[in-house]
Amino acid sequence: MSKRQISMVLDLNKCIGCNTCSIACKRLWTRDEGMEYMWWNTVNTLPGKGTPKNWEEMGGGFRDGKAKPGHIPTRDEFGEAWAFNYTEVFEGGKKGKGSHLQPAGKPDWGPNWDEDQGGGSYPNGYSFYMPRICNHCSNPACLEACPRNAIEKRREDGIVTVNEERCRGYRFCMSACPYKKIYFNEQTKTAQKCIFCFPRIDQGVAPACARQCPGRLRFVGYRDDEEAPIWKLVEKWKVAIPLHPEYGTEPNVFYVPPLNPAAFDEKGNIDESKPRIPDEYLISVFGPQVLDSLKILKAEMAKRKAGEPSELMDILIAYKWEDNFGGFDRDPQTIDWQMTAGETHPMADDSNGRFAGSDEVSPVKIIDPRAKA
Amino acid sequence: MKAEYIKNVDLKQLRDLKSSFWKKVQANKLPMNPTPVxxxxxxxxxxxWEDKPFGLVEEVSLSAAHNGRFIAFRLEWKDPNQDAKRNDNSIFSDGAAVMLASEPGAPITMMGAPGLPVNILYWRADEGETGRNIVAEGIGTSKTVDQEMVVCTEHWADNKWQLIIARPMKIETKESIAQLSPGEDMSYGVVIWNGAGGERAGIKSYAAGRDQLVVGEAG
Known part of the structure; x- marks a missing residue:
């Protein structure tokens, strides 16, 4: 049992599917050999098959309190990191006339393959973006499944991590995780996953996916901090809800569900009595609480439209982006990130990789979780 | 069973599946069982795994020999697939291990117990000749001590694995490994993982020796 639980809320109404979060994470954590196909943060279009392909049908998690057998996603299902013909295009001597940049072979799946396909049919087609990280669950199926106690839930903040010294690559965690957010590294022969940027959290810096989000849709903080947005969105306003609560793992990542516009009727007129996204579909993704959540959101929007104040709308608008982070708003560039080997780590999320160590800040030594002793 | 003392052979010969002395060393057929779910x-x-078959290897042939300095275990078992590559998340490698009690009374079927360690000499097809020297004090506690002291020779042909796992009889270490001397005896066991069946960790076939492993004396 963790003393406190760190958490994230993502407002799906603000996600534009740009994948800046995915790149922020990729640059920071999954650039080593064996990690090429890993995307600890993904953004997919719903309805859709997602990443890995058809992950919602792969089992895992708990049903009626009992562990449900699951499938280990293959590399093809995740989508391989394609090899491109850079040398041929840029150094092949044909000055761009002979070859076009393209992946080798004929890929038929990738981590965002069915982007923007969505569901429904004209004029009532619909879609929304679904950014996903590890849910750092309160009842993690991966942790329960591991026979070596190699998966740990940090006591101080509930972040779920893989202890790579103990992991022997058995991959029971991969079949047990119903969200299919654990990867296997063939080089290190260990499982690897989102670590909620815990070295940043330890220094008061929000995860890279959250800080880099241009849409300001991610909120970070402790679940029990009543002054901060997480508690207000999840507990007070009850608009932020987990993905697939029926999986039984008690996620600590929550979503403000997509507002559902009205459908068009046969004549092309707006029919306020029918939602564009079928309620059944939203319930299948977020559980029955989604309808209450949408009601609350719409009521508060109406209040705001009528000129009345709304705390909920003010939070979701995110006037000041620092307010999204429940105190985890320290500038990563003010920290001297050092690895045990004495190297500087690209921890700062500034894309130029600059590290403006400040004289006012004592250098902080962190242990890079990827570094081997 | 007895680990026969073989005169005038070096480690290279002990590790050689074709060495002629192996024909004279008695091979013990051990029936194997799946570990209980x-x-x-x-x-x-x-x-x-409650409704899924595992423990696919039903019998292993085990023989042992030493030259006073090194000990070698020879294992042979039927396996229609050579699973030696780990080229996807759902692919698992064949593996095998010989387990020795590091302390008298260490329970082989439980992989030891607190204060009663076992020593596991471990081979995995995708790691080849580099074996692992492992200690455990109960299920889920195995710890690799080193990847230098245990060496392996493997060969798969005609739907059969042939494997030799060798190790110095004595190793200077603070870890609780089995130290072997001529004339001594100890409990032992064998474990086989069939990669094609998804076997890994506790999902495996095992055989606990019904007798003791006796380290043969010179002469």
Whole structure:
């Protein structure tokens, strides 16, 4: 049992599917050999098959309190990191006339393959973006499944991590995780996953996916901090809800569900009595609480439209982006990130990789979780 | 069973599947069984495997020889697939291990117990000749001590694995490994993982020796 639980809320109404979060994470954590196909943060279009392909049908998690057998996603299902013909295009001597940049072979799946396909049919087609990280669950199926106690839930903040010294690559965690957010590294022969940027959290810096989000849709903080947005969105306003609560793992990542516009009727007129996204579909993704959540959101929007104040709308608008982070708003560039080997780590999320160590800040030594002793 | 003392052979010959002395060393056929599902340490493993067949290897042939300095175990078992590559998340490698009690009374079937360690000489097809020297004091506690002291020679042909796992009889270490001397005896066991069946960790075939392993004396 963790003393406190760190958490994230993502407002799906603000996600534009740009994948800046995915790149922020990729640059920071999954650039080593064996990690090429890993995307600890993904953004997919719903309805859709997602990443890995058809992950919602792969089992895992708990049903009626009992562990449900699951499938280990293959590399093809995740989508391989394609090899491109850079040398041929840029150094092949044909000055761009002979070859076009393209992946080798004929890929038929990738981590965002069915982007923007969505569901429904004209004029009532619909879609929304679904950014996903590890849910750092309160009842993690991966942790329960591991026979070596190699998966740990940090006591101080509930972040779920893989202890790579103990992991022997058995991959029971991969079949047990119903969200299919654990990867296997063939080089290190260990499982690897989102670590909620815990070295940043330890220094008061929000995860890279959250800080880099241009849409300001991610909120970070402790679940029990009543002054901060997480508690207000999840507990007070009850608009932020987990993905697939029926999986039984008690996620600590929550979503403000997509507002559902009205459908068009046969004549092309707006029919306020029918939602564009079928309620059944939203319930299948977020559980029955989604309808209450949408009601609350719409009521508060109406209040705001009528000129009345709304705390909920003010939070979701995110006037000041620092307010999204429940105190985890320290500038990563003010920290001297050092690895045990004495190297500087690209921890700062500034894309130029600059590290403006400040004289006012004592250098902080962190242990890079990827570094081997 | 006895680990026969073989005069005038070096480690290279002990590790050679074709060395002529192996024909004279008695091979012991050990019936193997799947580890009980109820003994699997997590609910997820138990639920996944309660209705799934595992423990696919039903018999192993085990013989042992030493030259006073090194000991070698020869294992042979039927396996229609050579699973030696780990080229996807759902692919598992064949593996085998010989387990020795590091302390008298260490329970082989439980992989030891607190204060009663076992020493596991471990081979995995995708790691080749580099074996692992492992200690454990119960299920789920195995710890690799080193990847230098245990060396392996493997060969798969005609639907059969032939494997030699060798190790110095004595190793200077603070870890609780089995130290072997001529004339001594100890409990032993064998474990085989069939990669094609998804076997890994506690999902395996095992055989606990019904007798003791006696380290043969010179002469």
């Amino acid at each position: 109820a003994m699997q340490p997590t609910q997820a493993i138990r639920s996944e």
